[in-house]
Amino acid sequence: MYKLLLSWRYLKSRYIALASIVSVTLGVATLIVVNSVMAGFSDEMHKRLHGILSDIVIRSHDLNGLPDPEWHMDEIHQLAGDDIEAMTAAIQIPAMINFRDNIQGQWITQPITLIGIDHQTYSGVSDFSEYLLHPDNREQLDFLLKENDYGRGKKDRFPVSGWARRRVSAEWEQNAVEAPSDSEGIDAADIPSSPFPLIDDSGVEGQGATIAGLDGQISGAPGSTGDLDVPGVPFQSSNEPEIVFDPSSEQHTGIVLGISICSVRGRDADGEVMDYYFALPGDDVKVTFPNTGQPPKAVSDSFTIVDLYESEMSEYDSSFAFVPLAKLQDLRGMVDVQSGVKSVSTIQLKLKEGADLNAVRDKLQARFPIQQFGYQIQTWRDMQGPLLAAVQLETTILNILLFLIIAVAGFGILATFFMIVVEKTRDVGILKSLGAPSSGVMSIFLGYGLSLGTVGSGVGLVLGLLFVDHINTIAGWIEQVTGQEVFDPTVYYFNQIPVIVNPLTCVWVVIGAIAIAVIASILPARKAAKLHPVEALRYE
Amino acid sequence: MSSAYELAIEHQAVSSTDQKNQLHPRLLKSPVVLKATGVTKSYRKGKVEVPVLNGVDIEVLEGEFQAIVGASGSGKSTFLHLLATLDKPDDGEIYFEDNRIDNLPAASRDILRNRYIGMIFQFYHLLPELTALENVLMPVMIHHGFMSYMLQRRKFRKRAKELLDLVGLSHRLKHRPREMSGGEMQRVAIARSLMANPRLLLADEPTGNLDRAAGEEIMEIIHELNSAYDVTIVMVTHDLSIAAQADRTVRLAEGRVESVSFQS
Ligand SMILES: Nc1ncnc2c1ncn2[C@@H]1O[C@H](COP(=O)(O)OP(=O)(O)OP(=O)(O)O)[C@@H](O)[C@H]1O
Ligand SMILES: [Mg+2]
Numbered sequence: 001m002y003k004l005l006l007s008w009r010y011l012k013s014r015y016i017a018l019a020s021i022v023s024v025t026l027g028v029a030t031l032i033v034v035n036s037v038m039a040g041f042s043d044e045m046h047k048r049l050h051g052i053l054s055d056i057v058i059r060s061h062d063l064n065g066l067p068d069p070e071w072h073m074d075e076i077h078q079l080a081g082d083d084i085e086a087m088t089a090a091i092q093i094p095a096m097i098n099f100r101d102n103i104q105g106q107w108i109t110q111p112i113t114l115i116g117i118d119h120q121t122y123s124g125v126s127d128f129s130e131y132l133l134h135p136d137n138r139e140q141l142d143f144l145l146k147e148n149d150y151g152r153g154k155k156d157r158f159p160v161s162g163w164a165r166r167r168v169s170a171e172w173e174q175n176a177v178e179a180p181s182d183s184e185g186i187d188a189a190d191i192p193s194s195p196f197p198l199i200d201d202s203g204v205e206g207q208g209a210t211i212a213g214l215d216g217q218i219s220g221a222p223g224s225t226g227d228l229d230v231p232g233v234p235f236q237s238s239n240e241p242e243i244v245f246d247p248s249s250e251q252h253t254g255i256v257l258g259i260s261i262c263s264v265r266g267r268d269a270d271g272e273v274m275d276y277y278f279a280l281p282g283d284d285v286k287v288t289f290p291n292t293g294q295p296p297k298a299v300s301d302s303f304t305i306v307d308l309y310e311s312e313m314s315e316y317d318s319s320f321a322f323v324p325l326a327k328l329q330d331l332r333g334m335v336d337v338q339s340g341v342k343s344v345s346t347i348q349l350k351l352k353e354g355a356d357l358n359a360v361r362d363k364l365q366a367r368f369p370i371q372q373f374g375y376q377i378q379t380w381r382d383m384q385g386p387l388l389a390a391v392q393l394e395t396t397i398l399n400i401l402l403f404l405i406i407a408v409a410g411f412g413i414l415a416t417f418f419m420i421v422v423e424k425t426r427d428v429g430i431l432k433s434l435g436a437p438s439s440g441v442m443s444i445f446l447g448y449g450l451s452l453g454t455v456g457s458g459v460g461l462v463l464g465l466l467f468v469d470h471i472n473t474i475a476g477w478i479e480q481v482t483g484q485e486v487f488d489p490t491v492y493y494f495n496q497i498p499v500i501v502n503p504l505t506c507v508w509v510v511i512g513a514i515a516i517a518v519i520a521s522i523l524p525a526r527k528a529a530k531l532h533p534v535e536a537l538r539y540e
Numbered sequence: 541m542s543s544a545y546e547l548a549i550e551h552q553a554v555s556s557t558d559q560k561n562q563l564h565p566r567l568l569k570s571p572v573v574l575k576a577t578g579v580t581k582s583y584r585k586g587k588v589e590v591p592v593l594n595g596v597d598i599e600v601l602e603g604e605f606q607a608i609v610g611a612s613g614s615g616k617s618t619f620l621h622l623l624a625t626l627d628k629p630d631d632g633e634i635y636f637e638d639n640r641i642d643n644l645p646a647a648s649r650d651i652l653r654n655r656y657i658g659m660i661f662q663f664y665h666l667l668p669e670l671t672a673l674e675n676v677l678m679p680v681m682i683h684h685g686f687m688s689y690m691l692q693r694r695k696f697r698k699r700a701k702e703l704l705d706l707v708g709l710s711h712r713l714k715h716r717p718r719e720m721s722g723g724e725m726q727r728v729a730i731a732r733s734l735m736a737n738p739r740l741l742l743a744d745e746p747t748g749n750l751d752r753a754a755g756e757e758i759m760e761i762i763h764e765l766n767s768a769y770d771v772t773i774v775m776v777t778h779d780l781s782i783a784a785q786a787d788r789t790v791r792l793a794e795g796r797v798e799s800v801s802f803q804s
Contacts, residue, residue, distance in 0.1 A: 001689040002681035009669035430665045433626055434732075435654025436682045437647060533626045534618075537665065 002431070003440055007447035010420070011455070017448075020416035021456030023409030024513050028460025029467060031402045031509045032501070036468045038395045039505070040498035045391065048313045051127030053380035054088075054348035056361055061374040063093050064292040064334060067343045076349065079367050083355035086124030089344040091116035091328050095289035097261060097321060101278040108278060110261055113319045114289050116328030116344075119143060125350040128322075131311045132256065133158070134281070143254030143324050145306045150281050154310075159280055166282035166304075170248035252284060253327050254306035260318035262308070281305045287321070292333045299331055357381070406513050410520040413449065417524035421445060428528050429536025438529040445525035446518060453517025457510045465506075468499050562802035563601070564787050570601040572638070573740055573772050574623060579632035579642075580795075581618055592618050594795035595632065600740070600774055605766045607783040608776045610792035616776040619792065620744050623774065624659055625649040636740070654683055658733030662745040664725040666717040672728045673713040676700040679736040703731035707761055723754030730761055734771070741765070743775040747782065759785070 011017070058076075060066040069089035076087065095114035100107055119141045123129035132138050133150045145166065151158025159165075262279040279285065283305050290296035303323060311317055325344070329335055334343040351360060357379045364377045381388065421428075428441055467474065475497060479485060576598050582591040592615040600606050610616050621627045623634060625641055634642040641652060653659070666675045680696045681689055689696070704710055707727035717725050726746055733741055743762070747755030759782060765771040775786070783789045784803070791798040 001684060001686050002678060004686065005674065005681065006667070006669065013669050426665070427667055430667060431678075431682070432650075433624065433653060433659055433665070434679050434682055435650045435652070437650045440682065534621045537621075537626070537661070 002436065003444045003447050006427075006444045007451055010424075010444075010448050011451050014420060017416055017420060017452055018455065020412045021409065021452045021517065023412055024406055024453060024456035024517060025460035025463065027402060027406035027409055028457045028509055028513045029464035030405070031399065032461060032464030032506055033467050033471070034398050034402060035395070035505045035509070036464075036499040036501045037471070037497060038391070038398065039500040039502055042388070042391045042395070043500050044498040045313075045387070048311055049384045049387075050380050051130070052311050052313060052316050053383055054125035055351045055357055056349040056364065056377065056379050057383065058347040058349075058364065058368070059092075059376045059378070060345050061376065063290070063296075063345060064332075065343050066345055066347065066375070067336070068341045069344045069347055072347055075367065076347070076364065080360050080363055083351050083360050084349055085352045086121060086350040087347065088118050088121040088125050089325070089347050090118070090122065091325060091332075091334070091343075091345045093289050093328075093332070093345065095287050095321070097257075097285055097287050099262070099279045099283065099285035102280070102283065103276065103278060111319070112258070112261060112287075112321045114287060114328070115320060115322050116325040117322050118325045122322075122348075125348045127311075128309075131309050132307045133259075133310065134162075134307050137256075137307045141256070141307070143256075143306055145251045145254065145282060145304055150307070155275075159277060161281040163282065165280060166251070167248045169282065170246070173247070247284070251304040251306070252302040253304070253323060255285060255287065255303035256307045256309050256322040257285070257305055258317040258320040259308045259310040260314060261321065262305070279305060281307055287323070289328075289332065291331070301331055403512060406516050410516040413452065413517055413520040414523060417445065417449065417521050418527070420448075421524045421528045424528070425531060425536050425539045428531045429533050429539065432531075432533035433537060441531075442525045442529035445521055445528050449518045449521025449525070450514065452521075453514035456517065457513035460513065461506060461510055465501065468501055471499055472496050563604070564803065567601050567604055567787060570603050572599055573602045573604075573636070574598070574600040574774065575635040576619075576623065577633050577635075579619065579622055579629045579634065581615070581622060581627070581629050591795055593622075593629070596792065596795070596797055598774075598790055598797065600772060602739075602772055603766070603770045605763075605773045605785070605787045606775070607786035607789040608774065608792060609778070609780065609783050609789060610798075612778075614792045615795055616792055617744050620742050620774070620776055624657055624742050625652055654679055655736045656738055656740065658736065658738035658741045660726065660729045660733050660741070660743045660746045662748040664717070664722070664729045664749075666725055666728055666732075668717050671714050671716055672704060672709060672720070672724075672731075673697070673700055675717070675728055676703055676731045676735055678732060683736065700731070700735060703734050704728070706734075707731050708757075721754070722750050723757055726750065726754075726758050727761065730758070730765075734765070739772060741771050741773045743773065745776055745778060748778060755779070755782075 058066070058072070066072065066089075073087050073089070077084065092113060092115050095112050096109055097112045098107060098109045117128075123141065129138050129141055132141065133154055134146050135149065135152050136146055146162045148160060148162045148164040150161040257279070259275075263275050263277045265273065265275050268274045285303050285305060286300055287303055288298050288300040291299045309317065309320060309322065326342075329342050329344075335341070336343075349360075351357065361377055361379050361382075368375050368377065370376075431441055431444075432438075576596060579593055579596045580591070581593040582589050584590070596615075596619055598606070598608075608616050608619065618627075622629050622642070625634075625644065629642055632642070633640055636652065636656065641649065644652070666672075667678065670678070677696055677700050684692065701710065701713065704713060704727075707730050709724060709727050709731070712720060712724060712728075715724075717728070720728070726749075730746075741762075746762070747758050750758065762773060762775070763785065766773050775782075777783055787803055789801045791800070
């Protein structure tokens, strides 16, 4: 009883000791913040990775090769039908995309990963459709250009796109083609570089300047250089008048582009985060990819952007482009001429909730042995293993470092406690003269350490949780005060710092901190317990 | 009685029967509460051994008020600490109610100090963080575990208040030691020493730090304890007028009992 009372009274009367545990408090708070942010990040990453990659992917080693996907899917169904929720076949090949930048009018060529998908089943295996910008496409993608309305519910200030854009664009090009000689005398600066402002509600001025690497030349207005092949109007030359493609009412095969292929994220003059689009739904692009020939030849075709894909994973957003599977199979010659059997390059599975990923993968690996089929069968975790492991490692190392900080705090507690024991020497003598056993004296100081640790880590816990709760507000303040970007959405593709508070982690952090405080008070407490009562009583 | 004790008596040239006869008549039938025989104690200062006590014998009867006097540095406090089992003698034996206590294990000595022997000191030795009431409750808090204390705490608090009332401090229950005068602190210390209802009260110059008036108040309380409540008291003092009020006064000099005198 007296132990509790005295520990409590010492705690109340020795605020200086509280100072010694400020480091415990800070350590606990930082640990909680760091863990929450790291957990938030990795959870967000898991979600996105998992959303983009289906549960299990069967990939042929050969680009041309997994013939007769229907047969494979039947086999898989027989093997693990109970666990499978959805299945789709797709082609994934490297490709080049080529389109005209509607800011500068220059041609942009980029490497991409071209994915041929069966739009009926593809969204069943991943969150693919959720990442599309047009609300109708999010319901069901059909590779057809929509009137407008892109970005509704996802992005405000999204530029005019779709048919609305395409018609204006076509008309503008038409004018440019019809009167090439008229424009020759006109100063280049008078020709608008594009019929559209990049962002529907903000000025064009200054935007070009903020985009790194793009100088302010405006000479490349579409149509002003007659020798360039104008996309979207490939057959306009009088040599082939019989095929008339009217870009204002017709589209090429649809393509869904990863948003970073045709946009960059930067800041406008006011420092607001802003996306700049080089191409938008409604524009035409050219895609070049290898066919199945020996050796492969490059095949090109025109596509019309029907939507953009934003998963917020820059790796995917900057490389994925989706086209209809059948079209890609045709273009690449993946249809066997005699049998009519078509090939794909991957089969993707989505498993039912709670199904064992690895077990299904192992079953499939046993059914399609690598020696015989040469397929790579992986779960999404396998595919992103190194990334997930890196994040995990980072978290572990940070935790160790921060715990070292708390351990350092432990030494502070040790020193403070030794002082307090010296200061309380006479009290120890008094207690012993009243018959308190050494163990009782020791537990007073251990209890003192325990209560300090509890208070310190409790306050740390509260601070940490408050910080986590308001982390985005705090980041905003810090930005205002220091002018330094704390969390740059242009880098991370999240607009907010994601956080997840794991109660178990909090509990462990608090327990660890309390344990350190108690351990640090053991030595001083032993010293107090060993004091000789007579000497302690004589102590002045 | 041991031979050592007899030796000491011889040295004083007073026979045992004479001693008894000279004690207050009310004590004649009293049993011995505390007895020390041939107690020696020396402190080691580096290589030099400083002898403090060289064979001290005393005997305290139940209900007796015994004073120990002696020059400063004669080892009075040291001796009292030995009687209270706060320290162990180098040699000699100490008996409390016929049980040898100087060589008891630590746990038993703790219990002895906690429940059987009360102590008061020159510098009061109250715990500064606790109120008067809590200081008085300290012995029972040490005695009882949390649950046991909580269950009986009404009873304990009532007793503690009664004791503080006895020493005239019922209006200071919630005061901290630094908010009280020396006399008040000493009265709290007395109340604390009585909390466990001890059979023996050891006092080390309880008035040494007080002015005459406060000292007299303390002595009045101690006398009342002795006469009205029959508490056996062994008190170290400098003040010969206080010693004169004792049933028996033991004078220590050069680590021995120099003389024993009785109240006239
Ligand atoms: N821890 C110690 N180490 C060495 N010598 C000590 C120690 N404690 C006490 N002494 C010595 O023992 C002797 C007796 O001390 P003690 O305190 O018992 O005297 P005292 O009779 O109580 O004196 P006073 O009347 O001044 O209180 C003194 O000479 C003192 O110096
Ligand atoms: Mg003394």
